[in-house]
Amino acid sequence: MADRSVLITGGTGGLGAAVSAVFVEAGWRVVAPQRRPPTVTTDPGANAPVRLVADLTDPTDAARAAEVAARDPEAPLRAVINLVGGYASTGLVHETPVDEFDRMLTLNLRPTHLVTRAALPHLVAAGGGAVVCVAARAALNPFPGVAGYVTAKAAVLAFASAVAVEYKATGVRCNTVLPSVIDTPANRAAMPDADHSRWVEPAEIASVIHFLASDESAPTSGAAVPVYGRA
Numbered sequence: 427m428a429d430r431s432v433l434i435t436g437g438t439g440g441l442g443a444a445v446s447a448v449f450v451e452a453g454w455r456v457v458a459p460q461r462r463p464p465t466v467t468t469d470p471g472a473n474a475p476v477r478l479v480a481d482l483t484d485p486t487d488a489a490r491a492a493e494v495a496a497r498d499p500e501a502p503l504r505a506v507i508n509l510v511g512g513y514a515s516t517g518l519v520h521e522t523p524v525d526e527f528d529r530m531l532t533l534n535l536r537p538t539h540l541v542t543r544a545a546l547p548h549l550v551a552a553g554g555g556a557v558v559c560v561a562a563r564a565a566l567n568p569f570p571g572v573a574g575y576v577t578a579k580a581a582v583l584a585f586a587s588a589v590a591v592e593y594k595a596t597g598v599r600c601n602t603v604l605p606s607v608i609d610t611p612a613n614r615a616a617m618p619d620a621d622h623s624r625w626v627e628p629a630e631i632a633s634v635i636h637f638l639a640s641d642e643s644a645p646t647s648g649a650a651v652p653v654y655g656r657a
Contacts, residue, residue, distance in 0.1 A: 428453055428454055428455035428500075428501045429453075429500065429501055430454055430455065430501055430502060430503075430504040430505070431454065431455040431456075431457060431495050431496065431498060431501045431502065431503045431504065431505075432449050432454045432455070432456055432457070432495075432503075432504065432505040432506070432507060432639060433457050433458075433459075433491060433492060433495035433503060433505070433506045433507070433541065433545060434446055434449065434456060434457070434458045434475070434507040434509065435458075435459060435482055435491075435506075435507065435508050435509050435510040435537060435538075435541055436508075436509030436510040436511065437456070437458030437459070437460070437475060437509065438458065438460050439509065439610075440608065440610030440611065440612060440613075440628055441509055441560075441605075441608055441610065441628045441631060441632070442458070442509045443628070444627075444628035444629045444631070444632040445507055445509060445628075445631075445632040445635055445636075446458055446475050447632070448629070448632040448633060448635075448636045449507075449636060449639075450473050450474070450475065452636060452640075454501075454505075455476070455498060455501040456474075456475040456476065457475065457476045457478070457491070457494055457495040458475040458476070458477060459477075459478050459479070459480040459482060459487075459491045460477060460478075460479060460480070461479070461480070461481055461482075462479065463479050476494065476495075478490070478491060478494055482510055482536075482537035482540060482541055483532055483533075483536050483537055483540070484540075485540055485544075488537070488540035488541045488543070488544045489540075489544040491541065491544070492506075492541065492544035492545040492548060493544075495545065495548070496545070496548035496552075502548075502551075502552035502553075503545060503548045503549060503552055503555065504549070504552055504554075504555035504556070504639075505555050505556045505557070505558070505639035506541060506542060506545045506549070506555075506556075506557045506558070507558050507635055507639065508537065508538040508541060508542065508557070508558065508559045508560060508582075509560055510533070510534075510537040510538070510541075511533055511534040511537075511560060511578075511579075511582075512529075512530065512533035512534060512575075513572070513575050514526060514529070514530060514572070514574065514575060515571045515572050515575075516571065516572070516573070516574055517571055518570065518571060518573075519573045522573055522574060526574055527573070527574040527577070528574075529574070530574030530575050530577070530578040531574070531577070531578045531581065533578070534575070534578035534579060534581070534582055535578050535581045535582055535585065538559055538582050538585060538586075539585060542557055542559075542585075542589060542600075545557070546589075546593065546598065549593075549596075549598045550593070550596045550597075550598060553597060554596060554597020554598050554599075555597070555598055555599075555639075556598070556599045556600070556601070556638060556639040556640075556643070557586070557589055557598065557599070557600040557601075558600075558601055558602070558603065558635050558638045558639055559582050559583075559585070559586040559600070559601075559602045559603075560582070560602070560603055560604075560605065561579040561580070561582045561583040561586075561602050561603070561604050561650070562575075562576075562579040562604055562605060562606075563604050563605065563606045563652065563654060564576050564579060565579040565580040565582070565583050565604065566580075566604065566650075582602065583602050583604075583650060586600045586601065586602040586648075586650075587600075587602075587648055590647045590648035591648065594647055599638075599643075599644070599646065599647035600647060600648065601638045601643075601646060601647060601648065601649045601650075601651060602649070602650045602651065603631060603634055603635060603638070603651045603652075603653050604650055604651065604652050604653065604654075605626055605631055605653050605654070606625070606626055606653070606654040606655060606657035607620070607624075607625045607626070607655075607657050608625065608626055608627075608628060608631065609622055609625035609626065609627050609628065609655075610628065613625070623656070624655060624656040624657045625655055625657055626653055626654060626655030626657065627655070630653065630655065631653045634651060634653055638651070
């Protein structure tokens with residue numbers, strides 16, 4: 427039986443599937459909300475992630491996801507992994523519609539804020555734990571045409587730093603990983619001519635995230651960890 431739970435948002439995506447797998451393999455109870463019901467119903471198996479349908483941009487749904495993650499008294503919630511996000515290239519700042527700019531903040535920052543906010547009381551009640559957020563290398567090294575995305579990811583990094591400072595006395599840590607281009611099928615389809623060997627593998631990022639959620643990284647909070655591969 428698992429003795430601790432982890433809430434993984436975006437757990438069905440290209441990175442999320444790898445992150446969920448590493449936590450399942452390590453014996454965690456994994457709770458993975460998803461925005462839409464699965465299209466194929468299969469036997470989940472004893473160690474499969476707990477699935478629930480939730481819109482994590484909605485405060486009520488985010489709170490419900492945290493409640494499900496924390497409901498097993500034998501496996502208290504000890505980690506939250508914020509993977510939900512999105513990318514868009516919208517042109518230079520003066521060319522970017524304000525709705526597109528806002529959409530990047532909604533996709534990248536709002537779920538991270540709402541889920542972390544809802545989970546923090548549970549983590550504190552359990553005696554501490556870890557929050558891991560995902561920003562991007564572009565938050566530190568922007569490139570043209572993606573001001574909304576860059577701003578949103580930089581905001582995620584700032585938010586994680588605030589959580590680390592505010593909750594350090596409770597035993598709750600918060601760290602951020604900053605990927606470069608992740609080697610997913612969607613990214614390969616979008617950039618077929620790129621040198622994919624330089625991209626970072628989802629499993630490599632998943633290992634770093636698991637370390638940041640584990641007791642082995644207990645002294646670490648407020649870190650921004652680059653996971654660039656060779657890109």
